[in-house]
Amino acid sequence: MKIDTKALGSASAAAFATNRKSGGADFKAVLETKQQPPQQPTAAQELDTYMKKSPAERMAEMILKSLGETPESLAAKSPEEQASIMAKVAALIKQKMEEATAKANGGGDGGGVSGASGVTGVSVSV
Numbered sequence: 001m002k003i004d005t006k007a008l009g010s011a012s013a014a015a016f017a018t019n020r021k022s023g024g025a026d027f028k029a030v031l032e033t034k035q036q037p038p039q040q041p042t043a044a045q046e047l048d049t050y051m052k053k054s055p056a057e058r059m060a061e062m063i064l065k066s067l068g069e070t071p072e073s074l075a076a077k078s079p080e081e082q083a084s085i086m087a088k089v090a091a092l093i094k095q096k097m098e099e100a101t102a103k104a105n106g107g108g109d110g111g112g113v114s115g116a117s118g119v120t121g122v123s124v125s126v
Contacts, residue, residue: 059093063089063093064089
């Protein structure tokens with residue numbers, strides 16, 4: 001089987017010529033006038049960023065979100081407000097860890113935790 005490359009070449013040249021004539025502007029002008037919106041991160045980039053965080057960081061962000069805060073809104077607050085919010089976050093993380101420990105130890109009744117949970121201090125930074 002023989003492919004006629006001359007026919008392909010002339011067909012693509014003809015298609016390019018008609019597209020160029022119908023466009024009215026050259027490629028550089030189109031690029032210069034075209035304003036591109038800020039690039040949004042792709043789902044893969046978001047997943048990669050999420051997976052690079054430690055479980056404690058992920059949990060802290062989740063709890064911040066449940067409190068109606070974001071890391072950006074938290075940074076805009078006064079140091080006293082930040083400390084207050086982070087204390088709430090630390091307490092909620094400790095509570096969730098105690099619940100998970102109780103559930104793992106067979107105490108899945110949702111009641112209090114008997115004995116030490118192994119959580120002595122939680123430090124969270126955003």
